[in-house]
Amino acid sequence: AKGRPALDTWALVAQKGKVTSANALAGMSILSSVAFAPAFVRGDVLGSLGKLPDGVQLVQSTAVLSALRRAAAGEPVAVVLDGAQQASLESLPFAAKLEVVAKSPAVPAALVVTIDRKLPAKQWAALEPALVGLGAAQSGEAALAGIEVTRFEPIDDKALAAARKAYDSVW
DSSP: OTTOOSEEOOEEEEETTTOSSGGGGTTOEEEETTTTOHHIIIIIITGGGOSOOTTOEEEEOOOHHHHHHHHHTTOSEEEEEOHHHHHHHTTSTTGGGEEEEEEOOOEESOOOOOOTTTSOHHHHHHHHHHHHHGGGSHHHHHHHHHTTOOOOOOOOHHHHHHHHHHHHTTO
């Protein structure tokens, strides 16, 4: 996506000292712009904490700043941030009341997904170099800008394998 790196890290942020293990999240809500993908949040982002206890709610939200304020104030919430949001965390006036309690490994920021039966390997072989080369042509840059994408590039296989392993660990 435009303005995003090919690989990104995600972090769980909570009130300082409040979350020391997965069990400490019991009864809390985790607010995230990627809550629509619970296995990603539970496996990739929170996997280093261990299995989440029952009752932890994943809540879809893009209201990051207000969620961070709530966490800093001691409300029972934690917030999932992407790399850019993490980089801005220290600039908040209440940053000293927050801490990163879990962090994902670097994972692919976005994927182009095909379904094998719908797009056979022969057709994908023609499409892939066209997508990867799209940003090199001036007309391609304009097309990508229209969909807020900077470029397409081959995926980092090691990062994808690590993300899949973490994702699969929650099922």
